[in-house]
Amino acid sequence: MERVYLDNNATTMVDPQVSALMKEYETKKYGNPNSLHSFGMEVRQPMEKALDQLYKGLNASDEDNIIINGCATEGNNTVLKYYLFDRILREGQKKKILISSVEHPSVFNTAKYMEKMGTEVIALPVNEDGIVTLEILKEYLIPEETALVSVMWANNETGLIFPVKEMAEYCRKNHVPFHTDAVQAIGKIPVDLRDVPADYLTFSAHKFHGPKGVGGLFVRKGAPMEPLLHGGEQMGNLRAGTVNVPGFIGMGLAMELAVSQLDRELTQVRALRDRLEDAMSGLPDVTILGKRDLRTPNTILASFKGVEGEALAWELNKFGVAVSTGSACASESLETDHTLVAMNIDPSLSHTALRFSLSRFTRDEEISYVIEVLGKSVERLRKISIDY
Amino acid sequence: MAKKDLIGGKLWETYSNNVIERMNNPSFFGEISEEEALGKERQLIIADWGAESCGDAVRLYWLVDTSNDTILKARFKTFGCGTAIASSDVMAELCMGKTVDEALKITNLDVEKALRDSEDQAAIPPQKMHCSVMFYYVNKKAASLYKGVEMEDLEEEEIVCECARVSLKTVKDVIRINDLKSVEEITRYTKAGAFCASCIRPGGHEKRKYYLEDILAEVRAEMDREQIQASGSLENFKEMSPIAQYKAIEEIFAEKIKPILHRDGGDVEIMDIKKEGEEVVVFIRYLGGCATCAAAGTGTLSMIGQALKETVGPDITVRMI
Numbered sequence: 047m048e049r050v051y052l053d054n055n056a057t058t059m060v061d062p063q064v065s066a067l068m069k070e071y072e073t074k075k076y077g078n079p080n081s082l083h084s085f086g087m088e089v090r091q092p093m094e095k096a097l098d099q100l101y102k103g104l105n106a107s108d109e110d111n112i113i114i115n116g117c118a119t120e121g122n123n124t125v126l127k128y129y130l131f132d133r134i135l136r137e138g139q140k141k142k143i144l145i146s147s148v149e150h151p152s153v154f155n156t157a158k159y160m161e162k163m164g165t166e167v168i169a170l171p172v173n174e175d176g177i178v179t180l181e182i183l184k185e186y187l188i189p190e191e192t193a194l195v196s197v198m199w200a201n202n203e204t205g206l207i208f209p210v211k212e213m214a215e216y217c218r219k220n221h222v223p224f225h226t227d228a229v230q231a232i233g234k235i236p237v238d239l240r241d242v243p244a245d246y247l248t249f250s251a252h253k254f255h256g257p258k259g260v261g262g263l264f265v266r267k268g269a270p271m272e273p274l275l276h277g278g279e280q281m282g283n284l285r286a287g288t289v290n291v292p293g294f295i296g297m298g299l300a301m302e303l304a305v306s307q308l309d310r311e312l313t314q315v316r317a318l319r320d321r322l323e324d325a326m327s328g329l330p331d332v333t334i335l336g337k338r339d340l341r342t343p344n345t346i347l348a349s350f351k352g353v354e355g356e357a358l359a360w361e362l363n364k365f366g367v368a369v370s371t372g373s374a375c376a377s378e379s380l381e382t383d384h385t386l387v388a389m390n391i392d393p394s395l396s397h398t399a400l401r402f403s404l405s406r407f408t409r410d411e412e413i414s415y416v417i418e419v420l421g422k423s424v425e426r427l428r429k430i431s432i433d434y
Numbered sequence: 435m436a437k438k439d440l441i442g443g444k445l446w447e448t449y450s451n452n453v454i455e456r457m458n459n460p461s462f463f464g465e466i467s468e469e470e471a472l473g474k475e476r477q478l479i480i481a482d483w484g485a486e487s488c489g490d491a492v493r494l495y496w497l498v499d500t501s502n503d504t505i506l507k508a509r510f511k512t513f514g515c516g517t518a519i520a521s522s523d524v525m526a527e528l529c530m531g532k533t534v535d536e537a538l539k540i541t542n543l544d545v546e547k548a549l550r551d552s553e554d555q556a557a558i559p560p561q562k563m564h565c566s567v568m569f570y571y572v573n574k575k576a577a578s579l580y581k582g583v584e585m586e587d588l589e590e591e592e593i594v595c596e597c598a599r600v601s602l603k604t605v606k607d608v609i610r611i612n613d614l615k616s617v618e619e620i621t622r623y624t625k626a627g628a629f630c631a632s633c634i635r636p637g638g639h640e641k642r643k644y645y646l647e648d649i650l651a652e653v654r655a656e657m658d659r660e661q662i663q664a665s666g667s668l669e670n671f672k673e674m675s676p677i678a679q680y681k682a683i684e685e686i687f688a689e690k691i692k693p694i695l696h697r698d699g700g701d702v703e704i705m706d707i708k709k710e711g712e713e714v715v716v717f718i719r720y721l722g723g724c725a726t727c728a729a730a731g732t733g734t735l736s737m738i739g740q741a742l743k744e745t746v747g748p749d750i751t752v753r754m755i
Contacts, residue, residue, distance in 0.1 A: 354489065356515040360446065360457065393487040430463045430519060432493040432511040433486045 047415040049366035055202050055403035056370055061255040061303055064296045071292040078288055089291050096298025103301035105238045109267040113285045114294050118229045119152035121248030121263035124274040125225045126156045129194045132272055134165050140193040142166040144186060146178045147388035148201050153227055176204055176336050176389045180212040189220040199231035203372055203385040204336040205345025214244045229253050233304030234311055234342040245269040256300030260293030307406050316343035318413050319404050325417040333395055344404040349395040352434030353427040358400055361423040367416050370401045450557040452549045457516035462526035464509045466495040475501045481576035484568050490514040492522055494572045498580055503533045517558050517565040524548045525569040538577045541599050542566040563597035563629035594644045597629030602644060609653045617646045671746045679707055683716055690741045700724030705755050714750045
């Protein structure tokens, strides 16, 4: 076995069909879509098509906006900072925002910055399953004081899925704008914007087999918005800067493929994930974090007693298996991942946790190989370990 | 931040080959059994340090020849990342053949040096220095067990930065001698805070007894006070830190003002010191006899104002609350 990539929550392989399509717009049709001449003309129609694919994939209405940008981090910053500058600082009436305590840094650290600028940020706690429920939101939400609620659709570390539909409906009823970071949901579970009345939704192409450096921000009809990047008239004046044309067109196809392959994700990928998870549970002293039926079908976060996370990731990498660890030892700041802290799990579990994330390109024999080397690696490190 | 910081995630690429080799194939992991320690002039020492819940834990075994205090054999078991495994392996190797007192002198800096491929290239990235610190302590624990003393009895000086082994005295001295005004400067002079950064301020990877920010503030305040005493005047009062300002005013009250008030059964309390434009205003409250004395708001107040002006300068006034 050459290498096995089980870090698809970090980024994914670009689908070969997507890659082939993008090449066309790099060396041949490289015009600026705002140009009047034939070079500009020939990219506009494919961009229209990509837009159709994105609207269809998310089931957005033509009245809504899907702004093409750099990534979900940009989208999250655009939404949160619009509320910071325009609503909280300029209007100064509702000074509170609610986020979940397990948000990705692109929301979490942006909220921290807002806090520094005077916003009151409330980080919603999670329940014993690691989830922010509607009841928790109801407990903390004071509509007349709250400018925005932002809760992720699925968590990047655990794969746990949050009840965004109920939360979005509740916020709508109470006239509080609702944003969701759907980066870990698209391509893994159904994301239907007519079913879920979120006002804002963000995503990145590279998490669903599209290219890096391109993403989208959905803004529902009527939801207020100012650009984060001011400048030219691109994207209906909502995001200045020449759009990444190959990335945009590639993202459209990647979305279409992700949505058309969703059944496969929910059956085949899930079956592979479950096989790997069952094999792990068969090893002594392994804890799987988060109930299986509450997670995206591709993710496992597992703790191996007596084996430090980075050491096991290193060991697996020697065998060509790529996984990731939230262990404090592996981060540049030496801080334990805040998701695990917020979930209030035993600190020894957080030092021994590894994330395995599959994709629709993961093959059966790859999982067999991982099961084999995982057992060996855990055994070797436990031999060295004081605690085992 | 500069060019070298722009692409992150470089952790595994920064390990030396020596670290990698020992992570993959540690030579000295394992245990020393009771049987091995049987016999005359043999003693088995087993020392534990750290905890799994903290992310690192190590157990060090020593077989010591009690006739000459020499460590004949050392083995380890570690729960920790690859760097921790490599560091324990080196530590065990460095101990062997040394006397217990010699082994006590091995620090985490020696461990890091021994892991280098070449003299001028660090073996591990800065944030990982922290991992090697644990081995200094487990070593000391083993020595304390052997000598039958408490670990604290072996500590020679208070350490502020464990990673770079910089003592409290060194930090204080370097601030004074070089007139340092920022933590960055302290780090540049001593390397304290350059690695895991826990000792800079609370909230880092580890709880510390001392923090560089606190030490700096304290030493700067001390220096300000000393300057006042040395010069006998308060020419640069306005540049002093609020704490030093308060201390200086308090001193004037204690020496020149309170003794006079005490003679009449009165007293005074400093409530606040504020800047109002170019002027510094000291707010006071009278106590005892002064609180009910008619002259307190006139003659006494101007006496206090005069005393302050004489010492601090013309821009200071006093007001009652």
